[in-house]
Each structure stands twice: as C-alpha cells, then as structure tokens.
Amino acid sequence: MGSGRLYVAVAAGGFRRYATYRAATAAGVFTNTVFGLILVYTYLALWDEKPHLGGYDQAQAVTYVWLGQAIFAALAIGGSGVESELMERIRTGDIAIDLYRPADLQLWWMAADLGRTLFQLLGRGVIPFAFGALLFKVALPHDPATWAAFIVSLLLATVVSFGIRYLVALLTFWFMDGTGMTHMTMLAGFFCSGMMLPLNVFPGTLGDVVRDLPWSSLLQKPADLLLGAADPWGTFAFQGAWAVALLAAGRLVQSVATRRVVVQGG
Amino acid sequence: MEGLRAYRLIGAMWIRSTMAYRASFAMTTFANFAVTALDFVAILLMFSRIDALGGWPLPEVAFLYGLSSVAFGLADLAIGSMERLGQRVRDGTLDTLLVRPAPVLAQVAADRFALRRLGRITQGSLVLGYALTAVDIHWTPLRLLLMPVAVLSGAAIFCAVFVAGAAFQFVAQDASEVQNAFTYGGATLLQYPPTVFGRELVRGVTFLLPLAFVTWIPAAYVLGRPIPLGLPSWVAFAPPLVAGACCALAGLAWRAGLRSYRSTGS
Numbered sequence: 138m139g140s141g142r143l144y145v146a147v148a149a150g151g152f153r154r155y156a157t158y159r160a161a162t163a164a165g166v167f168t169n170t171v172f173g174l175i176l177v178y179t180y181l182a183l184w185d186e187k188p189h190l191g192g193y194d195q196a197q198a199v200t201y202v203w204l205g206q207a208i209f210a211a212l213a214i215g216g217s218g219v220e221s222e223l224m225e226r227i228r229t230g231d232i233a234i235d236l237y238r239p240a241d242l243q244l245w246w247m248a249a250d251l252g253r254t255l256f257q258l259l260g261r262g263v264i265p266f267a268f269g270a271l272l273f274k275v276a277l278p279h280d281p282a283t284w285a286a287f288i289v290s291l292l293l294a295t296v297v298s299f300g301i302r303y304l305v306a307l308l309t310f311w312f313m314d315g316t317g318m319t320h321m322t323m324l325a326g327f328f329c330s331g332m333m334l335p336l337n338v339f340p341g342t343l344g345d346v347v348r349d350l351p352w353s354s355l356l357q358k359p360a361d362l363l364l365g366a367a368d369p370w371g372t373f374a375f376q377g378a379w380a381v382a383l384l385a386a387g388r389l390v391q392s393v394a395t396r397r398v399v400v401q402g403g
Numbered sequence: 404m405e406g407l408r409a410y411r412l413i414g415a416m417w418i419r420s421t422m423a424y425r426a427s428f429a430m431t432t433f434a435n436f437a438v439t440a441l442d443f444v445a446i447l448l449m450f451s452r453i454d455a456l457g458g459w460p461l462p463e464v465a466f467l468y469g470l471s472s473v474a475f476g477l478a479d480l481a482i483g484s485m486e487r488l489g490q491r492v493r494d495g496t497l498d499t500l501l502v503r504p505a506p507v508l509a510q511v512a513a514d515r516f517a518l519r520r521l522g523r524i525t526q527g528s529l530v531l532g533y534a535l536t537a538v539d540i541h542w543t544p545l546r547l548l549l550m551p552v553a554v555l556s557g558a559a560i561f562c563a564v565f566v567a568g569a570a571f572q573f574v575a576q577d578a579s580e581v582q583n584a585f586t587y588g589g590a591t592l593l594q595y596p597p598t599v600f601g602r603e604l605v606r607g608v609t610f611l612l613p614l615a616f617v618t619w620i621p622a623a624y625v626l627g628r629p630i631p632l633g634l635p636s637w638v639a640f641a642p643p644l645v646a647g648a649c650c651a652l653a654g655l656a657w658r659a660g661l662r663s664y665r666s667t668g669s
Contacts, residue, residue, distance in 0.1 A: 158577050159577075160575050160576070160577035160578040161577040161578060161579075161580065163578065164575070164577070164578035164579065164580040164581040165580050167580075167581055167584060168580050168581060168583050168584040168588070171584035171588045172584070172588055172591070174604070175588060175591055175592050175595075175600075178595075178599050178600045178601065178604070179456075179595050179599055181599075182456050182457045182595075182598075182599040183449055183452075183453065183456060186453040186454075186455065186456065187452055187453050190452055314427065316427070316431060317427065317430045317431060317434065320431065320434035320435075320438070321434065323438070324434070324437060324438055324441060327438075327441065328441050328444075328445075333441065333442070333445040334445045334448055334449065338448065338449070338452065339448060340448065340451045340452065
C-alpha cells in the first residue's frame with residue numbers, strides 16, 4: 138500500500154515538473170498545430186487522388202493527422218521522454234543513487250514517465266486536436282464506449298512507448314554514449330508508428346511487417362479504435378502483449394546491467 | 404570579415420573535435436542521412452498508391468523535395484546550431500561569448516559546428532539528381548542559371564529564419580520549439596506542391612514569410628508550370644532580392660534581441 142503511494146508521488150512529480158515550463162508547452166502547441174496543418178493538406182490531396190486509401194475516408198484521414206499531433210509529445214514518439222534523463226544518469230553514474238533507493242528502478246521511471254505523459258497529453262494535445270476538429274471535417278465517434286476503449290488503448294500505448302524507450306536507455310550501460318541510439322529510436326518512432334504516413338497505407342509485405350511491430354501500438358492502433366476501424370479486444374490484446382513483452386525484456390536487461398554496473402569516478 | 408574569420412576558426416575547431424571520434428561521426432552522419440531519407444521514403448510510399456499529388460507526378464515532387472532539402476541542409480550546416488541559443492541564455496554561458504573579441508553572431512553560428520549535417524545535403528542532392536534525370540526539362544540558359552541561384556538564395560532565406568528564430572529566443576528562452584515550425588516545418592511544406600495547400604497558406608508563405616521563393620516559385624519556372632498565385636514569371640528571378648531583404652530584417656532582429664539580453668548572472 139505504502140509503495141503504491143510512493144509511485145503516485147513520483148508520477149505527480151513528473152506531471153508538475155513538465156507543467157513548470159509553460160513557454161515551452163505553448164511553443165510545442167504552436168509547432169504541433171503548424172505541422173498538423175501541413176500534413177492535413179497533404180493527406181487531403183492524397184485522399185482526393187485515391188478515396189478510401191487504407192480504408193479511411195477523408196474525414197478519418199484528417200482525424201488521424203490531428204490525433205497524431207495531439208499524442209506526439211505525450212507518447213514521446215520521437216523520443217524526449219524521461220529516457221534522455223535516465224541515459225544521462227547512467228552515463229554520469231548518478232544511476233547509483235537511483236539503485237540505492239528503496240524503490241524499483243523500472244517502476245520508478247515508469248511512474249515519472251506516466252506523469253509526464255499525462256501532462257503533455259493535456260498541455261500539448263488538447264489544443265491542436267480541438268483546433269483541427271473545429272477547422273476541418275473530422276470523424277469522431279458518438280458512442281461513449283468507443284471513447285472509453287480509446288482511452289484504455291492510449292494507456293496501453295503509453296506503457297508500450299515507455300517499454301521501448303526504457304529498453305533503449307538501458308543500453309547506455311554498455312554503449313555509454315546515447316546519441317546514436319537516440320537517433321535510431323527517433324527514426325523508428327517516426328516511421329514505424331505511422332507518424333509519417335498511416336501504416337494502413339503502407340503497401341505489401343512492408344505494411345504487414347510494420348503493422349505488427351510494437352510502434353504500431355503508439356498511433357496506428359489507438360487511431361483505428363477511435364475511427365471505428367478496429368475491434369477493441371483485438372487492439373488491447375496486441376498492445377497488451379507488446380507491453381508485457383517489452384517490460385519483461387526491460388526487467389531482464391536491467392538485472393543483467395545492474396549486476397555488471399561499475400560506477401564511474403566521482 | 405572578422406566575423407567570417409572567427410566563424411572559420413571555431414568551425415575548424417569543432418571539426419577537429421568531431422574527428423577525434425570517427426566511428427561516432429560516421430554513425431551520426433549516417434543517421435542524419437537516414438532520417439531525411441525516410442522522409443522521401445514516405446513520399447515514395449504515397450506514390451506507390453497514386454500517380455500524381457495535387458497534379459504533380461513523382462519526379463516533379465522529387466525536384467521540389469531535392470531543392471528544399473539542399474537549400475535547408477546548407478542553412479542547417481552553416482548556422483543550424485543557432486537553435487540552441489535559448490539553452491545558452493538559460494544557463495548563462497552566452498556571457499562567455501560576449502566577452503570574446505569576435506562578433507557574437509559568428510560565435511553562436513559556429514558553435515558546435517556539425518559536419519554530420521552533410522548527410523541531409525547528400526540525400527537531398529541525390530533526390531535532386533534523380534529528379535533532374537527523370538523530368539524532361541526544356542533547358543534554356545536562364546533556367547540553367549536559375550538552379551544555383553535558387554539553391555543559394557533558398558539557403559540564405561532559411562539562414563535568415565534561423566537567425567530570426569535565435570533572436571526570438573532572447574525574449575522567449577524556453578520557446579525554442581516555435582522555430583521548428585518555420586525551419587523543419589517550412590522545409591517539409593516546400594517538399595509538396597503548392598497546389599496541395601489552401602490559397603491562404605500559399606499567400607502567407609509568399610508574402611509574409613517568403614518561403615515560396617525557396618522552391619515553389621523557381622521550381623515552377625524551371626519546370627514550365629504556372630507560377631503560384633498567378634504571379635508574373637519574372638518573379639522567379641526575385642529569390643536573391645528576397646533573400647537579401649530577409650537577411651537584412653533578420654540582422655535587425657538579431658541586434659534588437661542581443662541588445663535586450665539580460666544575463667542570468669549565474
């Protein structure tokens with residue numbers, strides 16, 4: 138019971154920490170809105186050329202764009218969640234302090250990341266999405282059950298996103314410098330989540346493969362749920378399986394890493 | 404002139420320091436290349452489903468893409484590090500630059516000069532090369548002359564955006580992300596044909612923030628397409644003038660920003 142309160146406190150700290158930077162949040166809202174506008178026009182032209190591409194109509198494609206911009210920062214699709222701080226702590230050796238704490242390393246960072254996600258969803262997501270919904274014709278569900286399923290799916294997406302980034306961050310124990318890995322994660326995040334182009338538009342085998350990778354849990358799956366193009370239970374099962382697999386892998390790597398950790402200098 | 408010399412010396416220093424870790428340099432350059440290449444892969448995937456976007460076939464979109472990438476890549480290579488100015492203002496390290504006997508603009512521009520940004524230029528040049536062989540351009544001396552003029556003017560226009568963005572960061576230190584909307588957002592916008600976007604948006608990036616002079620207007624002239632917004636064809640030769648005006652305005656903004664600088668004192 139007591140430890141549950143600890144992680145809630147850590148999550149609240151993560152939320153408050155990101156809430157402090159108001160100018161940065163406003164800047165992010167502006168940038169996401171501009172990118173949303175550029176993408177919406179491109180997608181409209183694309184769907185104009187080929188109606189029902191990937192099973193979406195134009196309103197669904199537009200909704201997809203604004204959903205992507207709304208959750209881009211929250212789900213850290215291009216990186217820049219708590220993992221950059223974790224990498225820095227591993228590199229400098231501050232991680233030793235974290236390992237000393239009477240708390241679980243993975244849960245601690247997951248709680249912090251959940252707090253961050255919640256803030257960025259509210260702070261950076263709501264305005265671009267509302268802007269898009271007001272200015273363009275969007276396809277939003279009317280029935281509350283779909284919205285509820287969508288929220289569950291977003292929560293699972295958050296866990297999958299953390300699972301990927303935690304695993305990558307732990308590799309710093311071996312590589313020391315995280316720059317290259319950060320770049321690669323960003324690359325995979327952009328391309329494989331459907332941020333650049335919805336995954337259901339990807340042709341042939343490439344499409345089949347990319348739709349089964351964990352990144353599709355971040356944007357494509359929740360979007361399909363919201364747009365009524367997917368069955369909730371199948372989506373939950375897919376996302377849940379990846380969440381469990383990634384967290385388990387993270388735990389395994391963590392135990393190997395902490396056993397061989399040598400704290401640098403000081 | 405003194406500024407150019409300082410820029411060259413600082414830039415050379417950063418190149419030497421990068422070359423100390425050749426493997427890391429090779430990796431980050433490749434990542435830089437790959438990130439931008441995926442951009443183009445997304446366009447290729449779109450064209451696997453359609454024949455033309457906004458009435459422009461793939462080779463002509465590739466022409467826009469290559470022109471935009473090379474122009475933006477040159478600006479990014481030259482002074483892209485300026486987007487980190489807010490960081491220096493926040494932690495007070497800008498003071499160090501102020502007491503050195505060299506122009507601050509040159510120092511900030513050359514700060515962390517990153518040769519890895521050649522990756523984007525290389526990728527853009529390859530796409531532009533493909534476009535030049537795939538499009539049947541009716542070459543005239545004027546069209547041939549316009550190509551290098553357009554690339555260099557485009558780079559200068561993007562440089563002006565970087566400088567203006569940095570000047571803005573003196574005022575709104577945390578809001579550095581705003582300029583991404585204009586730099587990366589602008590480069591993305593220019594990769595797609597103007598016919599895709601709303602008339603108001605095209606007007607805005609022609610008369611307010613004249614990004615249209617980087618690709619849309621010169622490209623329309625070279626490809627023998629109507630100039631956007633029904634402008635006369637001599638406008639295609641205006642990019643150097645537009646670039647000059649942009650740089651002058653950005654220079655004024657920079658001075659105003661630097662004058663308003665208050666050190667954090669730490």
